[in-house]
Amino acid sequence: xxxxxxxxxxxxxxxxxxxxxxxxxxxxxxxxxxxxxxxxxxxxxxxxxxxxxxxxxxxxxxxxxxxxxxxxxxxxxxxxxxxxxxxxxxxxxxxxxxxxxxxxxxxxxxxxxxxxxxxxxxxxxxxxxxxxxxxxxxxxxxxxxxxxxxxxxxxxxxxxxxxxxxxxxxxxxxxxxxxxxxxxxxxxxxxxxxxxxxxxxxxxxxxxxxxxxxxxxxxxxxxxxxxxxxxxxxxxxxxxxxxxxxxxxxxxxxxxxxxxxxxxxxxxxxxxxxxxxxxxxxxxxxxxxxxxxxxxxxxxxxxxxxxxxxxxxxxxxxxxxxxxxxxxxxxxxxxxxxxxxx
Ligand code: NAP
Numbered sequence: 001x002x003x004x005x006x007x008x009x010x011x012x013x014x015x016x017x018x019x020x021x022x023x024x025x026x027x028x029x030x031x032x033x034x035x036x037x038x039x040x041x042x043x044x045x046x047x048x049x050x051x052x053x054x055x056x057x058x059x060x061x062x063x064x065x066x067x068x069x070x071x072x073x074x075x076x077x078x079x080x081x082x083x084x085x086x087x088x089x090x091x092x093x094x095x096x097x098x099x100x101x102x103x104x105x106x107x108x109x110x111x112x113x114x115x116x117x118x119x120x121x122x123x124x125x126x127x128x129x130x131x132x133x134x135x136x137x138x139x140x141x142x143x144x145x146x147x148x149x150x151x152x153x154x155x156x157x158x159x160x161x162x163x164x165x166x167x168x169x170x171x172x173x174x175x176x177x178x179x180x181x182x183x184x185x186x187x188x189x190x191x192x193x194x195x196x197x198x199x200x201x202x203x204x205x206x207x208x209x210x211x212x213x214x215x216x217x218x219x220x221x222x223x224x225x226x227x228x229x230x231x232x233x234x235x236x237x238x239x240x241x242x243x244x245x246x247x248x249x250x251x252x253x254x255x256x257x258x259x260x261x262x263x264x265x266x267x268x269x270x271x272x273x274x275x276x277x278x279x280x281x282x283x284x285x286x287x288x289x290x291x292x293x294x295x296x297x298x299x300x301x302x303x304x305x306x307x308x309x310x311x312x313x314x315x316x317x318x319x320x321x322x323x324x325x326x327x328x329x330x331x332x333x334x335x336x337x338x339x340x341x342x
Contacts, residue, residue, distance in 0.1 A: 008075035008119075009033045010058060010066070010108060011082025015185040016124065018045035020079060020243040021053055027247070032073050034058035034065075034082075045185045060104025066111040070119070077250050079122045080108045083155075086189045087128055088213070088228075090151035091296055101154035109165045109173065117171065120250040125159040125175040125257065127235070128152030131299035138305040140259050141177065148297050159257070166255055174249040179235040179261030179304035181242045182324055184331035189213055191227060191268060192236060195275045195287075196328035197336075198225035202286050203279040204333065206341045214292060225286055228293035230268045233301040237262045238319035238327075248313040261304015262317045274325035279333070 007024050011017045012033025021031050031053040035043065046053075056072075058065040060082050070078070083101045084090065090097040105123050112119050130139050132148030145160070147153040162175045186193040188210060201209040201219045209218045212226065219225050237260070245260045272283035309315045319327070 004028045005076040006030045006032065006073055007077045007079065008069065008073055010060070010078070010080045011035075012049075012053070012055065013043040013045055014081050014085070015045065015183055015187065015239050016181075016243055016246075017079070017081040018049065018185055019183070019240050020081065020246060021046070021049050023243050023247060025052060030054070032056060032069070032075065034069060036082075060100045060107060063107045063111065066107050067115060070111045071115040074116050075119050077120050077122070078108065078112055078116075079246060080105050081124050083124060084151070086187075087149055087151040088189070088293075088295055090149055090154070094150040097150045097154050101151060102157040105158040106161050109161065109171070113165070113169055113171060117169070120172040120255070121174070122246050122250055123158060123162050123173060123175050125162070125177045126152065126155045127177060127179045127261070127302065127304060128299060129156040129159055129177065130302060132297075133302065134300055137301075137303060138263060139177075139261075139302045140305045141257055141308055148299065149295070152299070162257065172250070172255045174255045175257035176246055176249060177257055177259045177304075178242055179237065179259070181237045181239040182328065183239040184328055184335070185239065186328070188218070192271055192325065192328060194218060194225070194227065195268075195271050196325060197332045198286070199272075199275040199279055199281065199283075199329050200332035200336055201341070202281060204336055204341070206336060208342065210341075214290075223286060224288045226288055226290035226293060227268060227272075228289065228295060229298055230272070230287070230289055232298050233265045233267045235261045235263070235265045235302065235304045236271070236321045236324060237317045238324050241318055245309055245313060245315045248315055252312065256312075258309045258313065259304050259306055260309055260315070261306050262320055263303045263305050264320060265301055265303045266321045271321060271325055274322045275329045278326045278329050
């Protein structure tokens, strides 16, 4: 069957990039995915995509690499998924976060403007652009931007450039203001995956668990899982469902920004409870707060009001936090077993 359209996914190794590729292949797209140069050729999230998509090399810090790939493939749709995506790391790497997460998208927009101006562009914005907003329980597209960490501020800059490119050049660029979304493909830098993996390790009695971002075993020799602020809250949805919304945004008549979330929020304690209970454990026996994992500033509690997306895109979430944590914990038990962890 002839392939319908060409989509370029910048950041194919990511959780979202890999699910988006799966989704676009079901729609018969020719999918080109970029990864950045690395000494390893193993990218777990895209192992199953090898042979089904075209892989190119590009880096958000390198305009030339973005220009080349956009010029070469003339994509109908460009999804910029890549970023220095870990808010907690952004305090240690504020310059790099700005280079990649703020300026990187502008390099993509410029490459499209110069070499493929008719392409429709999706930019991965984040709810962290609203991280410092107080007194608003349900955020929507009109909630004023107020970020309070280097990652959120970098995303806010890129987000504001979306509208600048729409208004200045008439380009079709959409921003997905996505609330947290998780899955078995989530990196271990993020709390939900730490919880699901931690619960799985403890359940299986794993003696040599994967390491955390401090370079220490995720579960210590006393069987304790180390986390940051247990009272912090998030609106968590399922990444596999959120990529549909990205595509839907680019199929509309006019480019717009949309909030994508579940309009619910839960604490880290709740997420621990969902994962540990699922495998018959009491999280309070196994989870400790590690001061070294606290963020210098937390984001405020907020839920993602997706009513515009529901009305205009026909999108709504189907999986909520409890079921999501259960899916992830089951998957991590399988993953540890398959990968020979003992
Ligand atoms: P992720 O799994 O953390 O992946 C980030 C991707 O960016 C990886 O493919 C990474 O490549 C790539 N990358 C990092 N630096 C790069 C650079 N200099 N040049 C090119 N690629 C680079 O991300 P995700 O969770 O799927 O999220 C996707 C996007 O949505 C990100 O922009 C993220 O900030 C944003 N977002 C995510 C959430 C969420 O809850 N997941 C919520 C809101 C917004 P390597 O594999 O080489 O590291």
